[in-house]
Amino acid sequence: MELSSILPIARRELIVAIRNKWTVIFAFVFGSLVLAISYFGTITAGEIGFQGFNRTTASLLSLVLYLIPLVSLMMGTQSFLRNEGEDEMLFSQPVSRSEILTGKLLGLFAAMTTATFIGFGVGGVVIATQTDAEGFLGYPVFVLLSLFLTLVFLSLSMLAAIISQRRTKAFGLALLLWFFFVILYDLLVLGGSLLLKERSANYFIFASLFGNPVDIVRVAGLLSMKGGEVFGAAGASLLKFLGGYGQAIAALVVGLIFWTAVPILASFRLLRDQDI
Amino acid sequence: MIEVQGLAKTFGQFTAVDGVSFEVREGETFAMLGPNGSGKSTILKSIAGLQRPTNGSITIGGMDALKTSLAARKLISYLPQRVGFHDCLTAHEVLEFYCRLRKLPISRIDQVVHGSEFNFNGFSEKRVSELSGGMKQKLGLAIACLADAPVLLLDEPTVSLDPAGAIAFRKFLKTLKEKGKTIVFTSHVLADVEMLADRVAVLVDGKLTAVLPIEELRQQIADKDRSLEEIYLEYASAA
CATH class of the missing domain: 3.40.50.300 (P-loop containing nucleotide triphosphate hydrolases)
Structure with a gap:
């Protein structure tokens, strides 16, 4: 793969995402979320006003785990779907199909990264000026994990678009993926664990963590923000099994790399044999 | 050949x-x-x-x-029957993109658009969304001519x-x-x-x-x- 072939495609994808206002819309959504959660987060306790980074980040994490997979899948599917006249011209150039996919993925990721930095950045600056800096270090980690989640689901959207080829089918598959990973998976794991004995159930739950990138990000986020104690006994056994906090984070990062790489490689393989 | x-x-x-x-x-x-x-x-x-x-x-x-x-x-340079480009880009940006992809100098656009016998003028600063079907076809042909394949x-x-x-x-x-x-x-x-x-x-x-x-x-x-x-x-x- 040549960078000089990938970069023009990435650049064009970024320009298109910015001109189509997607980047601005997502930056606005992310920024509004941060500010709303920070300001109204304690409204049920009868209080109103900006909370510090610790509480805001923890609340944001739960929301982002729903929102980012959906946004990434929709934006990615839209971009990776075939556009007959455009693709015929592009794929007839002396550029490999994997370079084209990589360029598109990088461009979309750059657009989403821009939106994330602007949205969460502006929100973070407002919180920093209104509250103390306690828990501030957890905030960049949260942003980083959000970006990782974006990359995973952009890769999955690429695979969904290449498998489906047709618009309706591709968006249907993308929504199915979102529903499976964000809603259904945990229910299945919980249901499955009820059928097992306690020790086996623990192992089952631990192994199942790596079967869902959303869960990996959730656990990595909570671990990095609050340490293992937040999970109680399950967290302690996770840390014990993996050999400590650092190793646990490393294992989770490897899990996310796996969830990014596998859809990308599968997409390269599938597109190689497809007709344009 | x-x-x-x-x-x-x-x-x-x-x-x-x-x-x-x-x-x-x-x-x-x-x-x-x-x-x-x-x-x-x-x-x-x-x-x-x-x-x-x-x-x-x-x-x-x-x-x-x-x-x-x-x-x-x-x-080779290939011109499909129906060409398509991102609506939000200008014709010049589309040409620039294909120039970069083919590793050609950007000055090549001027040579093709202004220097060839075919009248490519009049569209290069327009957005693709403003081009008619015929103009898009002309843009496709200009792209096909960029590489001088x-x-x-x-x-x-x-x-x-x-x-x-x-x-x-x-x-x-x-x-x-x-x-x-x-x-x-x-x-x-x-x-x-x-x-x-x-x-x-x-x-x-x-x-x-x-x-x-x-x-x-x-x-x-x-x-x-x-x-x-x-x-x-x-x-x-x-x-």
């Missing part, structure tokens, strides 16, 4: 191209004629590396287009152009032909074929029924006092 041997392409049960063989010489303009669904575009897409043949081989400039497709694609593959190139545009386009292709470009094109417009082609391939139901020099076709027109359309239909119905 291009050699197609036993090319076959099936889509499920449907055979789009059935064992087609032909050769296009360097500097030659080769037209493919045939009714809708006769396999013309599939052959052109296979040469351009967009479709993988079920059987057969294609060589471009002596290179196996299936095994060394990237190297072979450096020798020795082989041009054109799929129904005049289909979206108005009569004046089609005439100008034919003249422009003639100049490219005089410069020694090898041109392969498909067309329903027999005027394009008569004016431009050195040889004509007639395709029916994915099979090659005849490959004739244009002089032979002209001779038949003169001898039998019939139009090119009638001669073409005779070949097509004989298959």
Whole structure:
């Protein structure tokens, strides 16, 4: 793969995402979320006003785990779907199909990264000026994990678009993926664990963590923000099994790399044999 | 320059191209004629590396287009039947993108847009969303000309152009032909074929029924006092 072939495609994808206002819309959504959660987060306790980074980040994490997979899948599917006249011209150039996919993925990721930095950045600056800096270090980690989640689901959207080829089918598959990973998976794991004995159930739950990138990000986020104690006994056994906090984070990062790489490689393989 | 041997392409049960063989010489303009669904575009897409043949081989400039497709694609420029670009980009940005992709200097755009015999002017700062179908086709042709590749593959190139545009386009292709470009094109417009082609391939139901020099076709027109359309239909119905 040549960078000089990938970069023009990435650049064009970024320009298109910015001109189509997607980047601005997502930056606005992310920024509004941060500010709303920070300001109204304690409204049920009868209080109103900006909370510090610790509480805001923890609340944001739960929301982002729903929102980012959906946004990434929709934006990615839209971009990776075939556009007959455009693709015929592009794929007839002396550029490999994997370079084209990589360029598109990088461009979309750059657009989403821009939106994330602007949205969460502006929100973070407002919180920093209104509250103390306690828990501030957890905030960049949260942003980083959000970006990782974006990359995973952009890769999955690429695979969904290449498998489906047709618009309706591709968006249907993308929504199915979102529903499976964000809603259904945990229910299945919980249901499955009820059928097992306690020790086996623990192992089952631990192994199942790596079967869902959303869960990996959730656990990595909570671990990095609050340490293992937040999970109680399950967290302690996770840390014990993996050999400590650092190793646990490393294992989770490897899990996310796996969830990014596998859809990308599968997409390269599938597109190689497809007709344009 | 291009050699197609036993090319076959099936889509499920449907055979789009059935064992087609032909050769296009360097500097030659080769037209493919045939009714809708006769396999013309599939052959052109296979040469351009967009479709993988079920059987057969294609060589471009002596290179196996299936095994060394990237190297072979450096020798070609392909203009699809229906071009499409991102609406939010300007024509100039689209040209810039393809320049970068082909690793050409951006100054090449000026050479093509302002320096060629074809009138590409008037659209370069417009957004794609503001261009008519004919203008988009012109933009596609400008992209195809950027690389100055020795082989041009054109799929129904005049289909979206108005009569004046089609005439100008034919003249422009003639100049490219005089410069020694090898041109392969498909067309329903027999005027394009008569004016431009050195040889004509007639395709029916994915099979090659005849490959004739244009002089032979002209001779038949003169001898039998019939139009090119009638001669073409005779070949097509004989298959």
